[in-house]
Amino acid sequence: MPTIEFENVSKIYDEDTVALDDVSFTIDEGEFVILLGPSGAGKSTMLRVLNGLTEPTEGSVRIGGEELQGNRSGVGMVFQEHYLIESKTAFGNALSGALSRNGLLRSALGMHDDADKRTALEALQTVGLLDEAGQRAESMSGGQKQRVGIARALVQNPEIVLADEPVASLDPKAARDVMRYLKKAATEQDLTTITSLHQVNIAREFGDRFLGIRGGEVIFDGDADDLTMDE
Ligand code: ADP
Ligand code: ADP
Secondary structure, X not given: OEEEEEEEEEEEEEOOEEEEEXXXXXXXXXXXXXXXXXXXXXXXXXXXXHOOOOOOOEEEEEEOXXXXXXXXXXXXXXXXXXXXXXXXXXXHHHHHHHHHHHOHHHHHOOOOOHHHHHHHHHHHHHOOOHHHOOOEHHHOOHHHHHHHHHHHHHHOOOOEEEEXXXXXXXXXXXXXXXXXXXXXXXXXXXXXXXXXEOOHHHHHHHOOEEEEEEOOEEEEEEOHHHOOOOO
């Protein structure tokens, strides 16, 4: 069943910046999709449109058959910059993901219930950081911080996770670690996942399906066997 549908979607930021140019594709429930393309290709724009952070200029975007309108719950985001609160523990940062479920006020007042706390610990377990739950973000490595960022997204109990260049600022070993846990989370929780990357070799190791994007157009849609080094 298609859970994500882009139909003739264009995004034009100003007169001459066409970030997405008549893009159409569908993604089925549970797919682990990697968005590949150089800087400026339109990857972030595609993910931002999907998360309701940016409105398309033309075309239709549907999630679960429903036309996308504004910011949407059920979509978790992971970013290149982790945006963790450095002075908070891994647990506290993961727990902050419950914010979008419970409303700003409750979360700001620190009124997390036991279910939230359990969910946060489960999410840390999923990303292999249960033993580090009480460690402050500031004392963690870049790869660990990104894994906490994934845990925070999981706490929102999403159906879809969008990760925008989640490993771009990591060394290859940490990058693979983060991708491994992202894939594990996606498999365990039946998530539909779109991850943008620009490293073809890392993409190839983890992706099931690849969308190649360049100049705002999808120029490739296939599996690892179809992927050549110059995508
Ligand atoms: P990628 O994530 O692949 O690097 P982006 O979606 O960030 O690509 O950018 C696609 C194009 O849109 C680029 O030409 C970029 O400069 C432009 N762009 C991105 N965001 C904005 C914005 N807020 N305003 C104007 N142009 C933008
Ligand atoms: P703060 O920055 O306010 O100290 P933390 O990020 O340290 O917040 O933790 C947020 C909440 O989670 C607090 O209520 C804290 O007691 C609790 N907590 C922190 N670490 C753990 C842990 N490993 N297991 C269970 N609860 C924890």
